[in-house]
Amino acid sequence: MQEAAEQLGFVANAAARSLQAGRTYTVGMITTDSIGRFSIPLLIGAEDALGAGQVSVFLCDARDDPIREQYYLRTLLGRQVDGIIVTGRRTQARPPIGRSLPVPVVYAFISSTDPADCSVVPDEAGGAVLALSHLLASGRRRIAHVTGPRRHSSALVRADATRAYLRDHGLAVRGRVRFGAWTEMWGRAAIAQLLEAAPDVDAVFCGSDQIARGVLDTLRETGRRVPDDVAVVGFDNWTVMAEASRPPLTSVDLDIDRIGRLAARHLVSAIEGREPPRHTVVPPRLVRRESG
Amino acid sequence: MQEAAEQLGFVANAAARSLQAGRTYTVGMITTDSIGRFSIPLLIGAEDALGAGQVSVFLCDARDDPIREQYYLRTLLGRQVDGIIVTGRRTQARPPIGRSLPVPVVYAFISSTDPADCSVVPDEAGGAVLALSHLLASGRRRIAHVTGPRRHSSALVRADATRAYLRDHGLAVRGRVRFGAWTEMWGRAAIAQLLEAAPDVDAVFCGSDQIARGVLDTLRETGRRVPDDVAVVGFDNWTVMAEASRPPLTSVDLDIDRIGRLAARHLVSAIEGREPPRHTVVPPRLVRRESG
DNA sequence: ATGAAAGCGCTAACAT
């Protein structure tokens, strides 16, 4: 009989089922920052972990607007989602999205300022260490660092880790850490300045792949061979950028898919009444290409 | 009283409401191709049009797998979505996702092979015309075309439109249309070949911004001034690419946000029992920067 | 005006 029903294309009404089960097999995902390069792998990771269609995901783009965010939160709660994943582009800790909510919340990529909240974050400092140890292992000693705006926590964390790691190895950042923007244009400008200030630089660790791309272009155009004269390592492993670079860019991959999968898995744990780990740090990987 | 309830953070149970209303104020979005640069603006446009939180969107990534797609379709129907938006990266027409479904379906960006289905698509041929008329207006006459794989409908449509438009103006594509890949590397290779075959080329219309970027780089490196010697126009207006180019890239924008908004609006029309237009073609825009 | 009751479609518990 059930088979017959299936054959006829019958699908049970989820609203009725939810009503009586008190569970909707639905989760909400709120991205505080506008959806993009980071939210999508997260969503895919989450979908995977949630069992491909067993659990559906409401994706909400709060566009960095707290009012929208609260509105979406209400909507999601009204829809009786079983849990919520909060994410965003900035990795800096953010205030919790709500207090004593009726459903579990997991912060993915970003973390909450409340240490009691569950969050899954990338290891940005570890990413810097990975890049630098690779550069040291290949014999580089005069290493510069070009990165994004000083006010971005990501830039600061990566820069601090860079300084600390080099200091621990008896080295200093060549030139000085150059904060600017997450753009190719800044990469080009920064390396030009740097070649003035410290022409003997033999490696540049960049805070993003876009910056690295700018650095790479200017190095090539000023006659430096990469990686022979100067090695370059990027950050994010944004494939379209890294693969189109000349030479293809070695880059730190924060493994965002995995962050998404873990966040989803922890959310399911919490939904089912277990206690997921409060704070998970996902180790980065170095993707080696030809730039260093 | 109702105000008091609001104050206390009460939110009505949507499952119960849906059960009795027979409507969930929920729509599904199935991307057949993996989610990305195209689905997100679509989602944002759709969210906007659906009234920011009035209607929530289930986003499903079918990853180009028909089995997954059918599975998601069943799931969405089970969840009693009021309607479904189907989208994907390829603009080529695709078989309908289902026959005589209980809810309306709108195809966005892609279209259905069934002419009775409602679809909202970009005007790719019009985009080519826009680019070429701009080049002609600025005095170019020896115009080349470099684009993606011949098997991609987008490449073919744009190339055909290019040939036709030039022919109508008494011109031919300089060299010949060069099909390849949607990559910078192909752009670099193609323009190198082209400069051999037709060194007097004075404009290159490219099938994507990535290709255009490769073309731009090689032109600059072989001593051509852009746009003085050769003008370059891209396609997609992918901001990170277009703005990082040297010089910044003039590009055709297919206005995907608008496609998303229209698709959502048509879906709402259909849900409310009206008859949305069967086939909507959204006009492209040319975003002028400095490359031509 | 306010209040009571029926019913949306399902599942789980119960009765046959």
Next chain:
DNA sequence: ATGTTAGCGCTTTCAT
């Protein structure tokens, strides 16, 4: 094994 029923939380209708 099969069938019947209560109730999930809301809205709508009807009665007070």
